[in-house]
Amino acid sequence: MKQIKIHNWCLEFDYDKTKDFYDSYYLITDGCDCLYCKNFVQAINYLPNDVLSFITSFGIDPKKEGEISEYCENGDGTHLYGGFFHIVGRLISGADVWVKNDEESTHSYFDSNLYELNGFSFGFTYGSSLVPEGFPEPDLQIEFQGNIPWVISEKPGNII
Numbered sequence: 504m505k506q507i508k509i510h511n512w513c514l515e516f517d518y519d520k521t522k523d524f525y526d527s528y529y530l531i532t533d534g535c536d537c538l539y540c541k542n543f544v545q546a547i548n549y550l551p552n553d554v555l556s557f558i559t560s561f562g563i564d565p566k567k568e569g570e571i572s573e574y575c576e577n578g579d580g581t582h583l584y585g586g587f588f589h590i591v592g593r594l595i596s597g598a599d600v601w602v603k604n605d606e607e608s609t610h611s612y613f614d615s616n617l618y619e620l621n622g623f624s625f626g627f628t629y630g631s632s633l634v635p636e637g638f639p640e641p642d643l644q645i646e647f648q649g650n651i652p653w654v655i656s657e658k659p660g661n662i663i
Contacts, residue, residue: 514597542582544566571586580653
């Protein structure tokens, strides 16, 4: 495993094992056919090069696996997305990107101390959610949030 420092985190990860998993896994849209997921998969090609390079530097194929959510449409027509991907690795040091708001609640919000890159925020968490079956251990979760253009012809309708 390769050890690196990113912002306030030190982590170890295995690029080859992560890439091998993503190479054999299915597209996000094979698990969900909503317009937001369809748009995310297509919009990956329009992300800033440094953002895409950061994500893929771990062996991640951002069109696969992961959990994504669309939060809102911005005034400029982009959409705020958030989500996470898994990498084969572990967090050695650094604060968890999720902060609890009280003793009884689960993780509640992104911490303000994030790695910012061209309008995207990234962070790492000690916990992992929705790890796919067969994902190699140890698993590490990388969280993201950023504005993504709407690139597909279909438009989401009003949800009531």
